[in-house]
Amino acid sequence: MASSKAKAESGPQKEGKGAGGVPAGEAAANSRNYRLDELDTVATVGTGTFGRVFLVREQKSRAFYALKQMKIADVIRLKQEQHVHNEKEVLSEVNHPFLIRLLWTHHDERFLYMLMDFVAGGELFSYLRSRGRFSNAAGLFYTSEIVCAIEYLHSKLIVYRDLKPENILLDAEGHIRLTDFGFAKKLSDKTWTLCGTPEYLAPEVIQSKGHGRAVDWWALGILVFEMLAGYPPFFDDNPFGIYQKILSGKLDFPRHLDFYVKDLIKKLLVIDRARRLGNMKNGADDVKKHRWFKMVDWEAVPLKKLKPPITPKVSHEGDTSNFDVYPEDDWKKDPAVPPKELEIFKNF
Structure with a gap:
């Protein structure tokens, strides 16, 4: 897999009758700013070739999120720069009850970050x-x-x-x-x-x-x-x-x-x-x-009116029990990327 599995969920959204049940012109709108030093890591909930997804908790709001963190050096080494930019571009433009929601992106000298809503039910x-x-x-x-x-x-x-x-x-x-x-x-x-x-x-x-x-x-x-x-x-x-x-x-x-x-x-x-x-x-x-x-009411589907066949066991908002357990290693101790390479992600 070329990118880690982001465990994220779409929050409350407007739902209408456009394609797939949502107005076609509506993009994901989230202008809120987040700060890395205000996000406490709780656990790893996913790993990929050059990234990890962490369950994080914001200190002020106490809200849980999924933070996808990618090593810039590995993204460049594996020639995945375009895929990473595509992912941000696509997620910035979509807003649908059945798609994850991107809340914020950020980068420093070593990592790219994508903050999303946490989905507790698992894969x-x-x-x-x-x-x-x-x-x-x-x-x-x-x-x-x-x-x-x-x-x-x-x-x-x-x-x-x-x-x-x-x-x-x-x-x-x-x-x-x-x-x-x-x-x-x-x-x-x-x-x-x-x-x-x-x-x-x-x-x-x-x-x-x-x-x-x-x-x-x-x-x-x-x-x-x-x-x-x-x-x-x-x-x-x-x-x-x-x-x-x-x-x-x-x-x-x-x-x-x-x-x-x-x-x-x-x-x-x-x-x-x-x-x-x-x-x-x-x-x-x-x-x-x-x-x-033939028995499906297509108007009701995006409004989430159909009854799901499986209800995940979720005890609280930050419950990670539906995900695999990953070793919490020294994953973050990576050298900084040279400024020339960092230039590729200046708008991330």
């Missing part, structure tokens, strides 16, 4: 692993909320590019929050960067044909399959084996899958993106009108 991945697989009704609930989030991002010409169970958090009530926007990008046309998780990559990404927002609908097909089967449709011991299977497009469904969900998955996992559900003339509406969703 959907953890619940999927502990249960083995989800019921049809549970899969339908999560997919409905994810469809609204993707529709909203696409309405802002943003491609997410990293949909998978590890990047879907549950809030205290059990509603989803998409997190980790390290691969997200505002697109006017196509992009050619190879990024994502092997099992979730669309054929056009593997073939370096240039890709666009259609990759998110492909990834949704993979996710629906994995949620209901307990494993992804294309897997192998090495990435090249996975890529070969993706390009062959052969699907083997477990017997217990509902007829309509199999049809939906087949229509999302279409190699020809011009014929892929979600990427045709009517966009997300084609997905929403699929028979599997």
